Amino acid sequence: MANHKTVIVSKGKNGWGGPLELTPTEEKKYVISVTGGGIHPVAREIARLSGAEVVDSFKNPVAKEQTLVAVIDCGGTARCGTYPRLRIPTVNVKVMSPSGPLAKFMTEDIFASGVTVGDIELVDSEAAVAAAQKTEADEAVVKNNEKIKETVAAKAEAVEDNSENNGYGEKKGVMGIIDKIAKGAGTFMNIMYQAGRDTIDTIIKNIIPFMAFVATLIGIINYTGIGEILANVLVPLSNNIGGLIILGVITSLPFLSPLLAPGAVIGAIIGTLVGNEIANGNIDMSIALPALFAINAQVGTDFIPVGLTLGEAKPETISVGAPAILFSRVITGPLAVVIAYFMSFTL
C-alpha cells in the first residue's frame, strides 16, 4: 500500500479523451496489458510510477474487479469499447476517437488514446489530494447530471406507462381495436425509425471510413502499377490450393496471428488484392471461397481475453483458453481452407 502513488495519464499527440487519474489500491492493483506481443511499455511505465503490478492479459488474466487500468492497442473497432463498457479506465496507445459499435461507452473520464510513455506523470501527494478533490467534485457533478437525466427518463417512462394504462381495458369494441392498431403502428414506426437511425450511424461511423481507405488504396494500386508487382507475388500463392493452405498456415501462426488480426485490416487488404486479381482474371474464380478462409485464419486471436471476459469467463479459463485457441488455429486454419476448397466445387 505504501508504494501506491497516483499517476495522471494524458492523451497523446492527436489523441482523444483523458486525462485519467489512476491510484492503485489493494483491490485494484493490476495494470493489464491487452496488446498482444508482450507487455506494452506504456503499461509498464504506469505500473512502475504508480507502484501497481503489470500483467499481460493474454498470459495472466485478471478479474475485472481487480483491474486498475487496461492498456490496449486498438485502431477503433471492438476492443476499445469493451473495457470502457465495464467502466474500467482504458488507455489506448493508438490514436483514435470514439468509434465502433461500443463508441457510446468511451467517455473522456474513462478513456484516453494516443498515449505514449511520455504522457504519464507522477503526481506529488499535495497536488494529488487537490486533484482528487477536484475529481470527486467533477464526479459529483457528473452524478448529479446523471441523476437528472435518470429522473427525466423515469418521468418520461411514467408518462408512457400512464398512456398505456389509459389505453388498455377502458375502450372496448371498435374503438378499442382501432386504438390497438394505432398503438401497434406507433410502436412499429418507432422501432423502424430507431433501426434506421442505428443503421445510418454505423454506416457513417464504420463502413464509409473503411470504404474511403480501401477505395484510395485500390486507386493507387491500380493506377501506379504497384498492382502488377503485388500480383506477381500474390497470384502464384493464391492461384492454387497448396499456396492457399500455406497462406492459411502463415496467418494462423500463434506468434503472428494476434498481430495480424486487429480490426481485420490486414485480412481486408489481402482480400481486396485477391479480389482485384480475380476481377482482372489473373486468379481463378473458384479460388474465391477458399481464399476467404485463407486470408482470415487469424480472426479474433487478438481479442481472446476480451471476448472471454465478455462471456464472463474466470481468469483461469482465460489463461488456458488463450493458448488453446492460438494452438488450435494452427490445425483448424489450414483445415478450414481445405473444407472451403471442397465446398467450392458446388459453386
Place this chain on the structure above:
Amino acid sequence: MDFMIAIADGFIGMFQAGAEVFMGFMTGIIPLLVTLITAVNALTKMIGEEKINRFLQKITKYALLRYTVVPLIAVFFFTNPMCYTVGRFMPEKYKPAFYDSAVSFVHPITGLFPHANSAELFIWLGVATGYATAGGSQAQLGLMFLLTGLLVILMRGLVTERISAYMFKKQGYERILNEK
C-alpha cells in the same frame, strides 16, 4: 511545362481512379446495406434480447448446436462484439471453444447479413466485389461462405474444445472440467 502537366495528370489520375472505386461502393453497396441492416436491426428489436437469450440457454448443452446454431444466432442478433456475451450460458470448460467458434463466424455471416459485423465488411467485400466483376453471383458466393463458415466453426469448436480440455487437465484445473 509539359513534364509538369504530366506529373499533375498522374497525381490527380491516381485519385480519380480511387474516386471511381469509391463511387462504385457508394452507389452499389451502401444502398443495399442501408435497407438490409435497417430490416435486421428492426427484427432484433421486435424479437427482443431476452427471448433470444432464453432460447440460446436451452440449446447450449448440445455440442452440435453449441458450435453451429448458437454462434449463428448470437452473431446474427447481438453482432460483433456483443455476441461473445452468450458464452456466459455455458460451463467454463466450453467457453474458449465457444469464443473460437463465434469469432470465426463474424466474417462468414457478412456475405448475407452484413449488419452482423459492419465494421469489418471488407474481408468479405474485397473478395466478393472482385468475384462479381469477374461475372460470378455474389449472393451465391455469400451463401456458400455462410454454409462453409458453419462447417468450419463446428470443426474449430470441437478441436478447440479437445485442446482446451487437455490443457485444463495439464494445468491442474480439473475443478473446471468437472463443472457442469
